[in-house]
Amino acid sequence: MAALSAEVPARLLRTARALWGCRPRRGLGQDAATAGGEKAAKPSFTDEAVQNLLYKMTGLNLQKVFRPVKKELKPPTYKLMTEAQLKEATRKAIEEAKKRLIMPPVLDEREPIDDVLAEDKVLEGTETTKYIFTDLTYSVPHRERFIVVREPNGVLRKATWEERDRMIQIFFPQEGRRVIPPVLFKDEHLGTVFQQDRHEDVLNMCIAQFEPDSADYIRVHHRTYDDIEKHAKYDLLRSTRHFGGMVWYLVNRKKTDGLLIDMINRDLLDDAMSLITLYHMLHPECPSAKEAKEGKLQGVDLIKAFAKTESQKEGYIQLALQAYEEAMATSTAS
Amino acid sequence: GSRLLKGYRGGHVVIRFARGGCTNRPFYRIVAAHSRRARDGKYLEQLGCLDPLPNSRGEKVAGLNLERLRHWLGCGAQLSPPAEKLLGLAGFLPLHPMTVTGAERLRRRRAQEAVAQPADG
DSSP: OOOOOTHHHHHHHHHHHHHHHHOOOOOTTOOSOOTTOOOTTOOOTTOHHHHHHHHHHHOOOHHHHTOOOSOOOOOOOOOOOOHHHHHHHHHHHHHHHHHHTOOOOOOOOOOOOOOEEEEOGGGTTTOSSEEEEEEOOTTSOGGGOOEEEEOTTSEEEEOOHHHHHHHHHHHSOOTTOOSSOOGGGSHHHHHHHHHTTOHHHHHHHHHHHSOTTSHHHHHHHHHHHHHHHHHTOGGGTTTSTTHHHHHHHHHHTTOOHHHHHHHHHTTOHHHHHHHHHHHHHHOTTSHHHHHHHHHTOOHHHHHHHHHHHTOSOHHHHHHHHHHHHHHHHHHHHO | OOSTTOOOSSOOEEEEEEEEEETTEEEEEEEEEETTSOTTSOOSEEEEEEOOSOOTTSEEEEEEOHHHHHHHHHTTOEEOHHHHHHHHHHTSSOOOHHHHHHHHHHHHHHHHHHHHHHHHO
């Protein structure tokens, strides 16, 4: 299961622009408006501030981003460069890495389609199977394509999302996508893949196979994030484009403790602070957010306040902070 | 002379099915062609396809390029009866009267058989 080539980010940019541009969506985990009306200031996944925080946390490990992908065996090429050329090549590599780290869209699940166009009782009993008609006009975007089903009982209805995806893949095949989704994405088989630590490959395949607002896409992503959170394998996704989505999911469900401990253990205090800032942006009415705003806390104090009020694993966070401070003390002393 | 560069006297554009596929495995292409051409011969444009055998999900898949279909209908193309019936089923045209007649005939025949069977058995 090789990771996908760099064609994917370009396609995702187009999908992302098409989807985010025409349908501003609110983030995951936010229920419908309460009786008091929705808060206009609730940040969504696509806000600039949120995206900046998530991007900072993702990290930019060039070695991991440009890890060799399983391709045809070719002997390596060596280039002789001056210092200036090497700097230029590194700069270009960083730009390319930024393109590969564009986060895939996070959208709400799409509403099921059930719309009946015509009912012709006369046709009942004539056919034994249904007909699916797809409009093959080339210039129509896939979201607006007409795909209708004539049932054996004479009802002419719009096709469901799964039927739509299948028909569009049959007539307008996309690379990396199969007509019938692979069996891998069923819940019982995901466990096997997770044991082999191949979360990133699963997520790449999922992005290629499903639409971002389909139920399967959201289910596979949530399963992956839950498994990572259960076994604390956050580093698998660091410096990939899935990290932002994972952080968004965890912060919305307030399961950030493991991630926080992992960041402190790896001495990534800036990331820890970005995480807590994001948390406060999304849950402004929680006690630690109010404390932080009043006291204008920074750095380790912010983490300590957060640990005291919001987290379940307060002890672990305190231990990790202590270890970090001791390490800092010994390194500055020596 | 060449079979491809034929000129005909009279004839008109029809939208009909051209059979492809293999023995006992038909596959129809919905095609705009001259009426005097062979059924599977040179056509003006392919407007879609129909697979008459149901797939693993129990559906008969058909694709129709509605934009080009509208263009040819606007140019004055005629439709063959099976093509008209298919478009009627699709909802692009109203239901063909023969579809309705066929359905009623089938129902009447089934009713007669149902009456005849208990009378015999």
